[in-house]
Amino acid sequence: MDKLISFIRTDIGRFCSQCHSKCCSVGKIIISKKELDCFTKKVFIERSDGLFEVVLKTGCPELKSDCLCNIYPNRPEICREYPIFRHANLILVSSICPYIHEYDEQLEELKKLGARVELI
Numbered sequence: 754m755d756k757l758i759s760f761i762r763t764d765i766g767r768f769c770s771q772c773h774s775k776c777c778s779v780g781k782i783i784i785s786k787k788e789l790d791c792f793t794k795k796v797f798i799e800r801s802d803g804l805f806e807v808v809l810k811t812g813c814p815e816l817k818s819d820c821l822c823n824i825y826p827n828r829p830e831i832c833r834e835y836p837i838f839r840h841a842n843l844i845l846v847s848s849i850c851p852y853i854h855e856y857d858e859q860l861e862e863l864k865k866l867g868a869r870v871e872l873i
């Protein structure tokens with residue numbers, strides 16, 4: 754499963770310049786306390802579960818005008834895993850990404866391997 758997931762995360766990069774970083778523009782970012790320091794702008798609020806989040810109304814504060822990430826080498830885990838997140842046999846797939854359906858074949862493979870795949 755990890756191999757397929759890793760393939761999707763890497764391969765989808767070839768579409769990113771075409772969608773102008775939609776994933777960095779809408780939705781929300783949820784990070785751990787230790788990841789707060791990755792961000793140059795302090796816009797996160799603490800949640801009741803101890804994590805921190807920011808709702809993207811005008812895009813991620815680290816998204817540059819050229820649609821690249823200002824903190825790319827230090828970006829948080831959620832950005833590294835996007836658009837597919839694994840929690841044991843549960844695979845959450847972001848519906849925000851306009852190119853995720855390019856990977857329907859791989860998502861079907863994951864189901865055959867016993868994963869529960871959910872679009873979020």
Ligand code: SF4
Pocket residue numbers: 765766768769770772773774775776777835836849850851852853
């Ligand atoms: S939404 Fe999908 S295609 Fe667009 S930048 Fe994010 S991962 Fe790439």
Ligand code: SF4
Pocket residue numbers: 776777782813814815816817821822823824825828829832
């Ligand atoms: S930290 Fe970087 S990769 Fe993550 S949402 Fe912001 S701009 Fe995008």
